[in-house]
Amino acid sequence: MQKLKTGVRVIVILFAGMFLHYVLPQHDIARITGTEVIRQDFSSVNRIFFAQAESGNVDGATRDVQFISVMRRPTYLFGLIRGAEANDVMIYRNEDTGWIWPPYFKFDSRDLQGEAQENTSTAEAPKWVSITHYGWRNRFFTVFPNAISIKRIDDPNMTIIPWFNIMFFIALMAGILFLRAVWLQFRERALDPTLDKVGDEWDRVEAGVAERQSRLKRWFGSLRGK
């Protein structure tokens, strides 16, 4: 039972972690090598890894998706460690997230495409950018991370501090502690007294039954002449 509980807990934490890793923003230092628009015929596997049509348009079964190709410094350990050389190919999709999910409220994918085109450069005369994105790249299922914003940077060796994620995890911890406090308060003030009352009632019922049983027993005893 204890093993089962631990197993369930591990799975829940793993899924929550994967979910956050998918949804939270990450930064890449990269050089944009090109932009493309490719028609995507979604399958049931990769459909959920794409957003919907731009918020002014209607969603069809297939649609054109904008892509940005870059050479980036590879990242390891959730983006905490960055490789020295920009030698890792990465492709981002560039889609509106719209009003719903994930809550980036991005409506300017066309403008972002323009920015990407403006900052396209060659290896000889590189223009470095910091690309904020969320999502995963998976070659087998044709899944791409979504680029949120592009910012010109001068120094490709700069360190990026993920302020948003730091704030997010602080807020998440605060939220969890708050929910725990609410639950403890509820248990102390509402649940335990009620359960106590129910328990008392039950004790009384049991005592009554025992009393009646013993009376019955005595009566039987008297019949048998004890």
Added chain:
Amino acid sequence: MKFLYMLVVWFVITTLLYFMISVYSRSVRREKLEKQWAEDHQGGDSDARTAYIENGMVEYEHGFRKKLIVLVYVVPVVLVTAILYLTN
């Protein structure tokens, strides 16, 4: 359409949150009053105790702290506006 959908979801979630927080806050306030009474008067008669606590609760219901819970509705709107501005 999506926008309306978001508004409805947002409203339902924040309303639930609002009620949860107000119940919690009220409960904490009551507990505090009870403890304060226990500290000031060892035992004491129960009528005065009830009056003291109910008085404190009425004060809380009309107080500023209770109104702060409305922030639950305000903060997400501010956050969404900020994110909207920053991403676009």
